[in-house]
Amino acid sequence: xxxxxxxxxxxxxPEGAIVSLNCTYSNSAFQYFMxxxxxxxxxxxxxxxxYSSGNKEDGRFTAQVDKSSKYISLFIRDxxxxxxxxxxxxxxxxxxxxxxxxFGTGTQLKVEL
Amino acid sequence: xxxxxxxxxxxxxxxxxxxxLECVQDMDHENMFWYRQDPGLGLRLIYFSYDVKMxxxxxxxxxxxxxxxxxxxxxxxxxxxxxNQTSMYLCASSLRxxxxxxxxxxxxxxxx
Numbered sequence: 001x002x003x004x005x006x007x008x009x010x011x012x013x014p015e016g017a018i019v020s021l022n023c024t025y026s027n028s029a030f031q032y033f034m035x036x037x038x039x040x041x042x043x044x045x046x047x048x049x050x051y052s053s054g055n056k057e058d059g060r061f062t063a064q065v066d067k068s069s070k071y072i073s074l075f076i077r078d079x080x081x082x083x084x085x086x087x088x089x090x091x092x093x094x095x096x097x098x099x100x101x102x103f104g105t106g107t108q109l110k111v112e113l
Numbered sequence: 114x115x116x117x118x119x120x121x122x123x124x125x126x127x128x129x130x131x132x133x134l135e136c137v138q139d140m141d142h143e144n145m146f147w148y149r150q151d152p153g154l155g156l157r158l159i160y161f162s163y164d165v166k167m168x169x170x171x172x173x174x175x176x177x178x179x180x181x182x183x184x185x186x187x188x189x190x191x192x193x194x195x196x197n198q199t200s201m202y203l204c205a206s207s208l209r210x211x212x213x214x215x216x217x218x219x220x221x222x223x224x225x
Contacts, residue, residue, distance in 0.1 A: 008153070032212065043117070043203050043216030044156075088155070092212075100171070101214070105155040 003027050006089055006104030015113055019076040023089035023104045026070065030091040030102075033065050035074045038086045038106065047087075048074065079111045116140070117217035119204055125223045132191040134220050136204030144207045145187035146214060147171075147179065149200040156203065162187055194224045 006023045013019055021035075032051055036044035048063040050056045056063045062075040072091075076083055089104040120135035138145065146161040148171075158171030160179040168179050176198060180188045187206075191198055201221050205214040 004155075006155075036216075041122075041218070043205075043218050045216065046213055049213060090156075100158060101156075103156040105153055 001026060002105075003102050004089065004091060004104045007107055008105055010108040010110055012110045012112060013079055015079060015081060015111055017079050017111070019074075019079050019083070019109060019111075021074040021076075021087050021089075021107050021109070023072050023091075024070055025072075025091060025102075027093065027102075028067070028070065029093040032092045033063070033072050034090040034092075034101070035061075035063055036088040036090060036103075038088060040085075044088055081111050081113060084110045117204055117206055117215050119202075119217040119220050121220050122218065123221050123223075125225065126191075126194050127225055128195060130191075130194050130224075132194050132222065132224075134189040134191075134202055134204075134222070136187045136189070136206075136217055137185055138187075138204075138206040138215070139185065140206060140208070140215065141184070142206035142208050142215075143184075144210065145181065146205040146207075147177075147187065147189045148203045148205065149173070150203055150219070151200050159189065194222075196224050198222065199224045 004025045035048040037047050038044040053065045053067045060077045064073040086106040086108045088106045090101045117138045147159045148156040162168045162181045178190045201219050203219045204217040207214045
């Protein structure tokens with residue numbers, strides 16, 4: 001069983017829809033949670049970074065962490081065609097040498113006109 | 114603007130060849146990383162470096178080595194390329210540990 005599970009999609013939504021992207025994880029030691037966006041043929045770019053449980057909002061994006069359920073979400077409001085990309089969740093725990101990131105496999109999102 | 118560059122976008126090599134992948138960052142970051150990205154497997158850490166001449170193994174270091182002679186440059190070396198090393202290779206850097214990593218555009222390597 002993978003430490004981090006993420007539905008690969010593809011997820012197709014109409015422009016303006018609210019998008020919900022999710023990851024589940026098995027290791028309760030994870031403390032830091034991130035969402036990366038990766039456009040086709042590009043490297044991932046950091047979208048959101050949260051520590052422990054709760055919500056964090058940045059413009060049209062909201063990251064939500066529920067540590068009791070080992071579940072994290074990224075919500076995109078008023079989705080745009082430019083949001084079409086693969087979204088990767090990542091998380092880390094304290095290790096001796098630092099916080100290694102464990103990535104989900106990514107969810108492919110397509111926002112259609 | 115933060116920038117991580119990788120020497121090649123696409124590379125085709127033959128089995129047994131020695132392959133060098135170069136990564137340069139202009140942000141004065143202490144930490145640099147090499148990942149490979151494969152469908153269904155996500156990003157997996159190969160090696161990372163906290164400082165010049167320092168290196169640490171990641172989750173899948175077998176068949177790879179690294180070199181960091183200057184702070185801004187981190188090289189990944191495939192000593193004898195094999196077909197199972199065909200993949201997308203991503204370099205990243207960060208100011209603090211593994212937090213807030215900035216990625217390069219990736220090198221798609223094909224080994225035939």
